Amino acid sequence: MIRALKTAMGRAPIGDPLDTVSDKPLAVRGLTVSYGDKPAVFSLDMTVNDGSMTAIIGPNGAGKSTTLKAVLGIVPRLSGVVSVFGQPLAKSRPRIAYVPQRASVDWDFPTRVIDVVLMGLVRELGLLRPVRDRHRKHAFECLDRVGMRDFAERQIGQLSGGQQQRVFLARALAQGADLYLLDEPFAGVDAATERAIIDVLKSLRADGRTVVAVHHDLSTVRDYFDHVMIINVHKVAEGPVAEAFSEENLQRAYGGRLAANLMDQLQLGGH
Amino acid sequence: MGGEFVMLSLVPILIGVLAAIACALPGNFLVLRRQALIGDAISHVVLPGIVVGFLLSGTVSSWAMMAGAAGAAIVAVLLIELVRRLGRIEPGAAMGVAFTALFAFGVLLLEQSDTSSVHLDVQHALYGNLESLIWVEARGWSSLLDPVALAGLPPELTRIAIVSLLMLVFTVVFWRPLKISTFDEGFARVLGMRTNLIGLGLVIMAAIAAVASFDAVGSIIVIAMFICPPAAARLMTNRLEAQVLWSVAFAVFSAVMGYVLAGYGPLWLGADDAVSAAGMIATVSGLVLALAALYGPHRRSTGASAEG
Amino acid sequence: MGTSILLDALTLQLGYNAKLVAIGAALLGIAAGASGTFLFLRKRALVSDAISHATLPGVGLAFLVMAAFGGDGRHLVGLLLGAALTAGAGLLAMHWLTRRTRLAEDAAIGAVLSVFFGFGVVLLTVIQTVSVGRPAGLEDFLLGATAGMLYQDAVLITVAGALAVLVVWLLRRPMTMVAFDAGFAAASGVNVRRVDLAMMGLVLAVTIIGLKMVGLVLIVALLIIPPVTARFWTNRSDRVVIIAGVFGGLSGFIGAAISATAPSLPTGPIIVLTAFVLFVVSMLFAPGRGVLAAWMRHRRQQRRIHLRQGLLAIAQDLPIYERYTLQLLVRAGLARADGVPTELGRRRAEKACRDESRWAVARRMHSHESAVSRYDGLLPIEDVLTRDEIREIDRQIADAGGECA
Numbered sequence: 001m002i003r004a005l006k007t008a009m010g011r012a013p014i015g016d017p018l019d020t021v022s023d024k025p026l027a028v029r030g031l032t033v034s035y036g037d038k039p040a041v042f043s044l045d046m047t048v049n050d051g052s053m054t055a056i057i058g059p060n061g062a063g064k065s066t067t068l069k070a071v072l073g074i075v076p077r078l079s080g081v082v083s084v085f086g087q088p089l090a091k092s093r094p095r096i097a098y099v100p101q102r103a104s105v106d107w108d109f110p111t112r113v114i115d116v117v118l119m120g121l122v123r124e125l126g127l128l129r130p131v132r133d134r135h136r137k138h139a140f141e142c143l144d145r146v147g148m149r150d151f152a153e154r155q156i157g158q159l160s161g162g163q164q165q166r167v168f169l170a171r172a173l174a175q176g177a178d179l180y181l182l183d184e185p186f187a188g189v190d191a192a193t194e195r196a197i198i199d200v201l202k203s204l205r206a207d208g209r210t211v212v213a214v215h216h217d218l219s220t221v222r223d224y225f226d227h228v229m230i231i232n233v234h235k236v237a238e239g240p241v242a243e244a245f246s247e248e249n250l251q252r253a254y255g256g257r258l259a260a261n262l263m264d265q266l267q268l269g270g271h
Numbered sequence: 272m273g274g275e276f277v278m279l280s281l282v283p284i285l286i287g288v289l290a291a292i293a294c295a296l297p298g299n300f301l302v303l304r305r306q307a308l309i310g311d312a313i314s315h316v317v318l319p320g321i322v323v324g325f326l327l328s329g330t331v332s333s334w335a336m337m338a339g340a341a342g343a344a345i346v347a348v349l350l351i352e353l354v355r356r357l358g359r360i361e362p363g364a365a366m367g368v369a370f371t372a373l374f375a376f377g378v379l380l381l382e383q384s385d386t387s388s389v390h391l392d393v394q395h396a397l398y399g400n401l402e403s404l405i406w407v408e409a410r411g412w413s414s415l416l417d418p419v420a421l422a423g424l425p426p427e428l429t430r431i432a433i434v435s436l437l438m439l440v441f442t443v444v445f446w447r448p449l450k451i452s453t454f455d456e457g458f459a460r461v462l463g464m465r466t467n468l469i470g471l472g473l474v475i476m477a478a479i480a481a482v483a484s485f486d487a488v489g490s491i492i493v494i495a496m497f498i499c500p501p502a503a504a505r506l507m508t509n510r511l512e513a514q515v516l517w518s519v520a521f522a523v524f525s526a527v528m529g530y531v532l533a534g535y536g537p538l539w540l541g542a543d544d545a546v547s548a549a550g551m552i553a554t555v556s557g558l559v560l561a562l563a564a565l566y567g568p569h570r571r572s573t574g575a576s577a578e579g
Numbered sequence: 580m581g582t583s584i585l586l587d588a589l590t591l592q593l594g595y596n597a598k599l600v601a602i603g604a605a606l607l608g609i610a611a612g613a614s615g616t617f618l619f620l621r622k623r624a625l626v627s628d629a630i631s632h633a634t635l636p637g638v639g640l641a642f643l644v645m646a647a648f649g650g651d652g653r654h655l656v657g658l659l660l661g662a663a664l665t666a667g668a669g670l671l672a673m674h675w676l677t678r679r680t681r682l683a684e685d686a687a688i689g690a691v692l693s694v695f696f697g698f699g700v701v702l703l704t705v706i707q708t709v710s711v712g713r714p715a716g717l718e719d720f721l722l723g724a725t726a727g728m729l730y731q732d733a734v735l736i737t738v739a740g741a742l743a744v745l746v747v748w749l750l751r752r753p754m755t756m757v758a759f760d761a762g763f764a765a766a767s768g769v770n771v772r773r774v775d776l777a778m779m780g781l782v783l784a785v786t787i788i789g790l791k792m793v794g795l796v797l798i799v800a801l802l803i804i805p806p807v808t809a810r811f812w813t814n815r816s817d818r819v820v821i822i823a824g825v826f827g828g829l830s831g832f833i834g835a836a837i838s839a840t841a842p843s844l845p846t847g848p849i850i851v852l853t854a855f856v857l858f859v860v861s862m863l864f865a866p867g868r869g870v871l872a873a874w875m876r877h878r879r880q881q882r883r884i885h886l887r888q889g890l891l892a893i894a895q896d897l898p899i900y901e902r903y904t905l906q907l908l909v910r911a912g913l914a915r916a917d918g919v920p921t922e923l924g925r926r927r928a929e930k931a932c933r934d935e936s937r938w939a940v941a942r943r944m945h946s947h948e949s950a951v952s953r954y955d956g957l958l959p960i961e962d963v964l965t966r967d968e969i970r971e972i973d974r975q976i977a978d979a980g981g982e983c984a
Binding site: 029030032037042043080081108234252 | 892
């Protein structure tokens, strides 16, 4: 609705920055997104460091996925400036790979696993350049990294949820990006897939790439990530896991009532 | 026999086949995007379009009516988007509001300016008139090599041939953006694709196909050409490339069989006159879809869904 | 003169037939608006399009059958029965395609609509060439025609319209429940399948009744436009039904009345255009969900958010990142064009910052959970907490030794 109104009624100069924000892989200033009358994300600032692995956490409806989508321009923002490696989004797209939520696409679409991975190469292929052996080889390597090579010829609808998620990750790997943005990569996947995905993400970090993931399982935050950003419409905390992932911050984000439960969960999963 | 066939049936069959292909190509993506009914909406506004085209130009020339129909299709698409976005109305209902209002407007205009010549063309626009598109100059198969006879080919044939070619080029050139944005719009946007423009381009292509086909098969039967061959094709395969090829094959089959059954079927049954070829083409395409729905190897949705 | 005829028509001063047609149209509009609402709320508005186009082969078949048995092929009841039969078959075919195959409902609707219509056109050409009876007049079912309508036809439409309204009224509760939330309705013991069937039956009945008056292409409009119009005026599904009935009835009555004033104003299109005018007015000007109201709300919220962010930036000595924010600050006299805040701006910034710290403290206090859940970055804290509570919060801030973070 909002975008429609803006296009129809002449747009306000939203997101028109007055100055360079930062050279970091991802920097967000004053991001506000609103569905209807209530902001889903309000005035969010965020800075992601080179070679870090950041979890965006917060309760349901806190605006985690919305933040990611607004950063990528998939949903319109009411205010805010986004810079990726010191440049506006439009110029830095080749350096970004995105793994959407699994439920956001039509898995009945008539296509095979290998075709989905090849979609990650479309920037290189352009409109008409034919797919050559080296492209296919690269796609197979990416499938290898997520343990899905044997499924290359399968129709995507025949995969389990975890396998679908791995195919999405393989497509992101094929893009060869420097910044990986993932929306709930571990939601509803089996344990083997979760391990496979985290191994890939850690190897990306080892290569100096930067990873940001919307995450919902607090018990694994300490094991998987080095930085965390806790939000609940507004930003609650941001920083290295050791500092920001504290009981006090979680209480502020999740509310007092839930805090006790969360603490139990953390005792089980943590340390 | 050959001479009569070339003169009376060759051109209508060719036009039917080309129209079916021109509609089936964009139809594949419309069906996959759950926008099959955009074809419905567009084709209903062809009638008001040709009435306005007639009123503005004052002639019944086909170019004026084509222009009117194309204009109406664009107005319809804009109106649907406006209602959908500004009114926050779901797309089906937005289409329903837009095309019925435009259709009503067309009928009203028609009644206000009632002339027999236009009236004839209303039937024509709704039902199509494939049979009338004969090649008067043809004397036999040899006429295909005779420049004088070729010059007398109905202009509808040239027009639909150009439009089919356009659809083919569009599908091939924009294959990757169409495929990716249909499968995963969010990912397409992150790649920097203008998904809105791709969607709009597809709808405009469908509108061009509908307008170019309406004088052959009629504006309502065009919907069958958009939907039935691609829908049947979807049930035959799990690969988009193969699906598009299947849909073209089904389109060609429906057009040829429909024309033959309409023209010769009644004769075989002992009646004197042919029945509507356009109607028969739609009927055959429906039968093809029914068979695919009964026996197509991929008629069922594949097991695991993401909703889980 | 024109206006006086219209006035006569609107006050039912015209001929007997015109009077009946106007009343019939109003009843039809009410029934269509109300039953269309159930389709619309289930996001299946265009199912009605398939139903209406699928009536054409039925009309043709009924004509052929009646003529073959030596009767008048144009007997209205017979034609309508035929129409109902193939429309029902179309509905079944659609259901079968969506249930038994992977095809989505829109493809099924389009396939049924066009194939049945195409077959109907084949039958019409058969009728034309077989030359039985006097085939002229079947085209009326395409676009509708009330001119030359027989008296008993008008009575039939009026009575059937009244019956349809009655059925809507009797079934309104279960149908509203199913339309609003089928899962919940099933859980509370409503037979969803049966209600769905009743809904479709009603839509089918309305389509058949309207066939002669507005035609098969435009009857769809009466089933779709009034519910969409009503949606702008309320968020409650039970009210949508009533308001859609009112809009449908109004469109039917006014449209039929206007149409009665001149022969060049065909009933169907005038009714539909009347409904469309009501729709446009509602979409633009309805309070709450109307476009104008929504746009004004959106712009206001956008300004408030930017101003707030600007003030917080001033208070914390941070740069202002967006040009639009600066523009608003300058316009409100809170900052100069180079970004330096004015005296007023400084004071307002201090206040904004104090409020933010108050919210931050409130968030940590369990007793304020419900108030905090209403935080949206703009809500003044004074609106949700009492003066005493705020004083307590301020004390805590002072203890912590800081004003602004």
